Amino acid sequence: MTFLIPTRRSTLKLMASGAGLLAAPSIIRPARAADSVLNITTYDKFLPQDFIDQFQRDTGIEIRIRLTDDQGKQYNLLAAEGADPTTDIVTVAGHRISQFLASDLLQPLDTDKIANWGNLAKPYQGAPQLTTDGKVYGVPLLAGFEGMVRNTDYTKASDSWELMFDPEYKGMTTYIISDFLSITMKYLGYDGDYVEYVGKPEEAQAATNAARDFLIEHKDMVRKYYDGASEVQQMLVNEDVYVAQSWSGAASKLIMDGFPVELSIPKEGTYGFLYSFNLVKNAPNPEAAYKFFGALLANPDVGAAMVRQSGFASAFAGVDALLSDRERAAIALPEEQIARIQFFAEVNRDMKNEMIDKAVAEIKAA
Incomplete structure (x- = not known):
């Protein structure tokens, strides 16, 4: 797979081988009951609809999406909500995560609670951009x-x-x-x-x-x-x-x-930059979020669908084999570039x- 990872040297080796306004806040509503819904702020084309539908059928958890195309607007919304956020998961670009952490807007992940964490490509399982003081603050998704x-x-x-x-x-x-x-x-x-x-x-x-x-x-x-x-x-x-x-x-x-x-x-x-899903501090539905993370990593088909929809390279293992020659070529570049x-x-x-x-x-x- 053509991966972009958060350290320059390893990134070059891997890759050589191979955001408008927030949508109306009413899309995300107060939860009916703890962990019966999951509120996600993300970019258009990041989450495959088939995956969302299947997750909802399998778990009974309703996914509510708020779209964003700007890191600053996403940050401002979270900061304004403070200790009572309406969002469980946000999509942060690696170069902006320090801003979210400095404002205490995210919580570290317990990777032992994330089923299929090992299905990330190995360099991403300990991505430096998402690790602070030994704590992991995001699930790597896509890079570009x-x-x-x-x-x-x-x-x-x-x-x-x-x-x-x-x-x-x-x-x-x-x-x-x-x-x-x-x-x-x-x-x-x-x-x-x-x-x-x-x-x-x-x-x-x-x-x-x-x-x-x-x-x-x-x-x-x-x-x-x-x-x-x-x-x-x-x-x-x-x-x-x-x-x-x-x-x-x-x-x-x-x-x-x-x-x-x-x-x-x-x-x-x-x-270059890395996108991740990040758990908001005081997220109203944390257990639903952990179920979501595990399901997301369960099948490389989801990663392949995310590549096809977004055009970015996937952080999930096994995606390369699922892409066509044209799709692989679209995310590959010569080593010197x-x-x-x-x-x-x-x-x-x-x-x-x-x-x-x-x-x-x-x-x-x-």
């Missing part, structure tokens, strides 16, 4: 990276993010500003993850400003800034844009569907988020 996507019918091949700024494609590019700002910093030679800027706010601000000004200067390249995976997919399918920065899942799904796009990691590099992935770090997150949020607003306003 920020890639460059181009319509192969209308664009030339390129191994550089420079293609996003090529005048030939003026008005035919798109990206998520906050994500692409970090990539632009890397493209310009700065640290887009701000690890090098711990204790150096002035240096960090100068690097942020350089990327901000560069994107403002090339603002005429952009057809539209987008927010979610389905939006960039639609723009590519409609040929509204020819080149895009995209999460690997959205692009891989287009490749699986036979659309003429290429996903690549340019020579300047990119950032995989080596360009840098996983988001947990350090200096507050500085990064504050500076990027401010720069995004300034780019939009320019």
Whole structure:
């Protein structure tokens, strides 16, 4: 299986071998009785409907889904609910889990209570991104990276993010500003993850400003800034844009569907991330959550379905054998490109988020 895992060295070895508003809160209602329902906040296309239906039939537990496409909105909702959450399980990206933990919003998992924990791919069973002080805070699900996507019918091949700024494609590019700002910093030679800027706010601000000004200067390249995976997919399918920065899942799904796009990691590099299901502190239905985790890991067919729906690589063992050649090819990249992935770090997150949020607003306003 083509896996992205939370340590750079092991990630490269494994992979070389092979988010709009929250939905209406009324979707999640107070539980009828303890553990008779399970409230999950997750992304569209992450949970297969067949699995949900089967779990409900087998256990009598009703699954209620609240959709999100943004980590910040999910965090803000949990923080606002405080000690009385309406959600049992959330879907956290690895580079944001420290924020949830710092605010005491998640509880550690008792992996002995999770049936089939051993069905995770071995590197993920002790994923460093999900382990703090020896405690595990999530069930690894899917992994991916920020890639460059181009319509192969209308664009030339390129191994550089420079293609996003090529005048030939003026008005035919798109990206998520906050994500692409970090990539632009890397493209310009700065640290887009701000690890090098711990204790150096002035240096960090100068690097942020350089990327901000560069994107403002090339603002005429952009057809539209987008927010979610389905939006960039639609723009590519409609040929509204020819080149895009995209999460690997959205692009891989287009490749699986036979659309003429290429996903690549340019020579300047990119950032990677891991998604997990996480148990909320004071979750109203914890025992239902543990039953859910065990059922999720019981059959690699579920992992394969999640790959097909999301386009991201699975953290479950045995999935590779269930994928078609096209599906495997869609989530595989050459070794030299995989080596360009840098996983988001947990350090200096507050500085990064504050500076990027401010720069995004300034780019939009320019």
